[in-house]
Amino acid sequence: MVEPATATQAAAPAVPQLKDELDIVIPTIRNLDFLEMWRPFFKPYHLIIVQDGDPSKTIKVPDGFDYELYNRNDINRILGPKASCISFKDSACRCFGYLVSKKKYIFTIDDDCFVAKDPSGKAINALEQHIKNLLSPSTPFFFNTLYDPFREGADFVRGYPFSLREGVPTAVSHGLWLNIPDYDAPTQLVKPLERNTRFVDAVLTIPKGTLFPMCGMNLAFDRELIGPAMYFGLMGDGQPIGRYDDMWAGWCTKVICDHLGLGVKTGLPYIFHSKASNPFVNLRKEYKGIFWQEEIIPFFQQAVLPKDCTTVQKCYIELAKQVKDKLSKVDPYFDKLAEAMVTWIEAWDELNPTGASVPNGKTA
Amino acid sequence: MSLAIKDDEIDVVIGALRSDLTSFMNEWRPMFSRFHLIIVKDPDLKEELKIPEGFNLDVYKKPDIDQVVGSSTAIIFSGYSCRYFGYLVSRKKYIISMDDDCLPARDNKGFLVDAVAQHITNLATPATPFFFNTLYDPFSEGVDFVRGYPFSLRSGVKCAFSCGLWLNLADHDAPTQALKPGQRNSRYVDAVITVPVRALVPVSGINIAFDREVVGPALLPALRLAGEGKFRWETMEDIWSGMCVKVVCDHLGLGVKTGLPYVWRNDRGDAIASLKKEWEGVKLMEEVVPFFQSVRLPREATTAEDCVFEVANAVKEQLGSRDPMFARAATAMLDWVKLWKSVGSSSSSPRV
Numbered sequence: 001m002v003e004p005a006t007a008t009q010a011a012a013p014a015v016p017q018l019k020d021e022l023d024i025v026i027p028t029i030r031n032l033d034f035l036e037m038w039r040p041f042f043k044p045y046h047l048i049i050v051q052d053g054d055p056s057k058t059i060k061v062p063d064g065f066d067y068e069l070y071n072r073n074d075i076n077r078i079l080g081p082k083a084s085c086i087s088f089k090d091s092a093c094r095c096f097g098y099l100v101s102k103k104k105y106i107f108t109i110d111d112d113c114f115v116a117k118d119p120s121g122k123a124i125n126a127l128e129q130h131i132k133n134l135l136s137p138s139t140p141f142f143f144n145t146l147y148d149p150f151r152e153g154a155d156f157v158r159g160y161p162f163s164l165r166e167g168v169p170t171a172v173s174h175g176l177w178l179n180i181p182d183y184d185a186p187t188q189l190v191k192p193l194e195r196n197t198r199f200v201d202a203v204l205t206i207p208k209g210t211l212f213p214m215c216g217m218n219l220a221f222d223r224e225l226i227g228p229a230m231y232f233g234l235m236g237d238g239q240p241i242g243r244y245d246d247m248w249a250g251w252c253t254k255v256i257c258d259h260l261g262l263g264v265k266t267g268l269p270y271i272f273h274s275k276a277s278n279p280f281v282n283l284r285k286e287y288k289g290i291f292w293q294e295e296i297i298p299f300f301q302q303a304v305l306p307k308d309c310t311t312v313q314k315c316y317i318e319l320a321k322q323v324k325d326k327l328s329k330v331d332p333y334f335d336k337l338a339e340a341m342v343t344w345i346e347a348w349d350e351l352n353p354t355g356a357s358v359p360n361g362k363t364a
Numbered sequence: 365m366s367l368a369i370k371d372d373e374i375d376v377v378i379g380a381l382r383s384d385l386t387s388f389m390n391e392w393r394p395m396f397s398r399f400h401l402i403i404v405k406d407p408d409l410k411e412e413l414k415i416p417e418g419f420n421l422d423v424y425k426k427p428d429i430d431q432v433v434g435s436s437t438a439i440i441f442s443g444y445s446c447r448y449f450g451y452l453v454s455r456k457k458y459i460i461s462m463d464d465d466c467l468p469a470r471d472n473k474g475f476l477v478d479a480v481a482q483h484i485t486n487l488a489t490p491a492t493p494f495f496f497n498t499l500y501d502p503f504s505e506g507v508d509f510v511r512g513y514p515f516s517l518r519s520g521v522k523c524a525f526s527c528g529l530w531l532n533l534a535d536h537d538a539p540t541q542a543l544k545p546g547q548r549n550s551r552y553v554d555a556v557i558t559v560p561v562r563a564l565v566p567v568s569g570i571n572i573a574f575d576r577e578v579v580g581p582a583l584l585p586a587l588r589l590a591g592e593g594k595f596r597w598e599t600m601e602d603i604w605s606g607m608c609v610k611v612v613c614d615h616l617g618l619g620v621k622t623g624l625p626y627v628w629r630n631d632r633g634d635a636i637a638s639l640k641k642e643w644e645g646v647k648l649m650e651e652v653v654p655f656f657q658s659v660r661l662p663r664e665a666t667t668a669e670d671c672v673f674e675v676a677n678a679v680k681e682q683l684g685s686r687d688p689m690f691a692r693a694a695t696a697m698l699d700w701v702k703l704w705k706s707v708g709s710s711s712s713s714p715r716v
Contacts, residue, residue: 119472142653143565145527145622146534146549153551155544158537158596159566159603161649174498181499184511191508196499198506200555207563212496213512247512266498290515297495297514 002178002197004114004272005123007037016044017131022105024127025097029053029089034111035062041115041125045107048097050075053089070096082350085343090236092245094216095344098223098230099351105134106227107220112275116178119199129269130173130220133203137167138263140208148203148265167205171226171262172253175218176200177273182215184243184290185283188276203267208258211300214250218271221253225262227352228312229253231344233337240333241292242285248337251300256315259305288331295330299323313345320345366488366503375456375576376480377402379447380464381594383411390416391467395480399460402450404429406594408442424449432707437699438692443592444569444599445585451576452708458487459580460573462528463596466627469531472552482625483526483573486556490520491619493561501556501621520558524579524618525609528571529553533629535568537646538597541635556623561614564656567606570596571627574609581668581704582612586696587652587689591642595633600645600652604693607656612671615661648689655683672701 024045026032029052035042039062047067051059055071075096076083086096091110098106107127116124136150142164149156149165156165181196206212221230229252232245257264303322309315320341327334376399378385385403389396393416401421405413407429415423429441429449441449447461460483469477489503495517502509502518509518534549541547559565574583587604613620659678665671676697683690 143559143563143622145529145565145568147553153547153549155534155536155540155547157566158535158540158568159600159606159649160537161653162646163650164653176498181508182511183508184513187508187511194506194508196507198504198554200500200553201551202553202555204557206496207560209562210496210560212498213510215498215511243511250512266496286511293512293514294516297517 002195002272003117004037004179004274005117007039009117010037010040010115010123010125012040012043013125013128017128018105019044021103022107022131023048023097023101023103025050025094025101025106025108026111027052027091027094027097028059028111030111032059032061032111034114035065037114039064041127045127046103048101050094050097052091052093070100079347082343082347085231085234085340085347087232087235087239087245088237090242090245091216092232092235095230095232095249098227099347101223104222104224105131105220106223108216109271110217112273113177113217114272114274116270116272124269124271126175126218126269126271130175133173133265134170134220134222136170138170138205138265139164139167140205140258140263143207147267148205151203168261168263169222169225170265171222171257172264173220174214174264174266175220175269175271176267177217178270180273180276182217182273185279185286186290188279188282192279199270200267203265206254206264206266211251211254211297212266214246214253216246216249217273218269219246226253226257226312228316228345228348229256231316231341234340240331241289243282244286244289247293251296252316252319255300255303255305255319256312259309259315260312292330295327299326313349316345317342366485369458369484369488371398372400373457374399374484375402375450375454375459376400377404377447377450377454377459377461378464379404379406379444379450380413381406381409381443382464383409384414385464386414386416388464388467389419393418395468395478399480400456402454404446404450406442406446424453433703437703438695439585439699439703440588441585443594444596445588445601448583448585451580451583452703454576457575457577458484458573459576461569462572462627463570463629465630465632466530466571467630469626469628472554477625479528479571479625479627483528486526486621487523487573487575489523491523491558491621492517492520493558493614493619496560500623501558504556521617521619522575522578523621524575524613525567525620526573527567527606527620527622528625528627529623530570530629531626533631535570535596538635538639538643539646541597542639545635552626553623556621559610559620559622564607564610564653565620565622566603567609567620569602569605570629571625578618579609579612579668580708581672581701582609584608584672584697584700586693586700588692588696589642589645590689591644593638593642595638597633597635597638598642598645600648603649604652607652608672608675611656611659611661611675612668615665615671616668648687651683651686655679669701669704672697676701
């Protein structure tokens with residue numbers, strides 16, 4: 001039986017790393033009560049709250065947090081016609097937070113994710129682990145059997161070429177979940193009681209050329225290195241699909257990271273996922289996606305980006321072109337999505353004017 | 365979902381580089397006693413082997429090796445390579461093999477790990493090389509495929525190779541261990557992971573299991589370092605062999621798993637002494653890795669033997685001129701395929 005840590009168990013770190021360089025982006029439609037539990041870990045950081053749903057509703061942010069909050073009216077006001085690329089009535093709207101952030105790093109978390117405990121009973125500071133992951137290199141070109149060689153107590157194994165031991169910059173840190181696992185609707189329906197109780201004490205780099213399902217519940221990334229690729233697509237209200245926002249962003253991100261020589265890590269940290277969403281509701285949202293992903297995956301697996309795509313934006317625009325060319329025949333939705341991808345990049349460049357033409361996503 | 369692997373389909377193969385196997389065998393007795401064992405004595409070992417009673421086993425020594433293999437081959441079955449002779453003469457479908465300085469490890473709860481049972485589980489359940497599952501092996505208990513994992517890929521492919529890990533003395537190379545002489549691996553990572561297709565991995569030979577019928581020929585004693593010795597720091601033969609196995613598995617659509625089980629590896633030897641003696645191996649990987657990353661096998665290669673043959677020729681062509689070690693490795697690989705066809709595939713064990 002896994003249990004979350006209680007608010008009192010969480011101990012604030014002595015020095016909150018990157019406190020002026022990282023924004024925490026939280027999409028919410030209900031309330032932010034969960035922040036109380038995270039207070040010791042999150043308080044030093046700036047929060048960007050993206051309020052989904054009815055903008056006339058007031059979402060109370062617990063006292064003492066430094067934050068900015070955007071509702072739908074704000075999104076429409078700031079982006080004008082480009083606001084069409086930001087989803088409504090879906091947590092995909094969180095990517096608006098990435099757009100308006102001025103920081104180098106983003107950590108995003110869902111409002112039903114609590115602090116988990118490690119096997120010794122200690123409260124896990126997920127943010128601290130994400131920062132460790134992002135600040136140490138990745139090793140996508142050769143698999144290290146002892147997992148992340150940059151972790152304390154680990155190293156490269158025999159046979160690992162020395163020329164590959166410097167690694168590459170880490171663009172994404174993908175965390176996991178104890179308790180309610182991130183299953184799709186069919187699996188949830190078949191196994192409603194299954195809980196993830198296995199704490200796997202590893203961080204690993206996902207090899208170059210390998211795709212993975214990126215979950216947005218507990219995710220951190222280097223906005224300067226890969227930000228423009230983190231578009232969470234068209235989901236929710238008026239769209240034929242839901243619960244594929246993070247997946248879409250993950251496939252685009254991985255293809256671009258592979259192309260630009262950036263790393264993606266997965267594994268620690270764990271959070272405690274407390275709420276199981278309704279599987280019947282989920283099935284309706286995912287239904288088309290389950291069929292479409294059979295075509296989408298080969299598309300991404302075969303996607304090749306030309307050498308002259310040296311920035312994330314250029315890569316992303318090229319991907320959008322390929323989506324239009326190759327996936328429109330699956331459903332007209334992909335036409336719309338491809339256009340929204342371009343709109344997103346336009347919005348990104350408008351709101352983030354510097355660094356737009358810097359190669360390899362590096363800072364100017 | 366899992367295959368039913370029977371006890372009599374398994375051989376446990378141990379290469380004996382030390383003569384006194386008493387404590388090794390006794391510690392592994394609860395896990396080994398059900399199975400048939402093949403013990404191959406390092407031909408360079410002078411002393412008589414000491415093996416405790418109560419096991420169902422066959423022991424092969426230098427005269428046996430000479431008789432079966434003859435002097436017609438470039439392959440040298442000494443040191444860590446002696447166990448390949450065991451793979452050759454085994455008539456079972458599955459092989460589990462570990463170094464003779466490894467003992468059962470304890471998991472995070474303090475229970476002794478049955479490494480044999482875990483390897484069998486790994487081989488009996490499918491691998492998933494085409495798409496990464498973020499909750500690791502979806503066929504483990506209490507776990508499944510995550511949202512976003514395409515359904516058409518959920519049956520997985522046959523797992524042909526299982527590579528386990530090591531607590532205490534991890535398998536680092538000599539420079540790494542020399543730099544951190546006190547470092548010991550105490551982290552028990554409770555996961556089995558399929559190594560994705562096209563991702564290369566340094567497959568250590570210390571604690572492995574494989575489907576002999578399907579990939580046997582790809583486990584080969586080919587790359588012998590000039591200063592190869594009796595410590596793992598002084599070898600690269602298993603790393604070379606492991607890269608062949610991965611390339612072959614990727615080509616044939618088979619899976620390679622890594623992670624559990626752990627074994628406890630005893631402290632042995634001195635990394636600095638090994639480094640002084642043999643450091644060429646570390647440099648070699650700079651050429652070996654790009655080679656294996658670029659090797660492409662033709663569609664017509666549909667068996668492990670075919671694949672090994674192709675890789676051997678590629679080694680000869682592309683690496684042979686760079687270092688005589690590679691030229692010898694290529695010859696050894698071709699010899700191995702011949703040996704496998706004549707000795708390895710016959711229906712009965714060579715009676716020695």
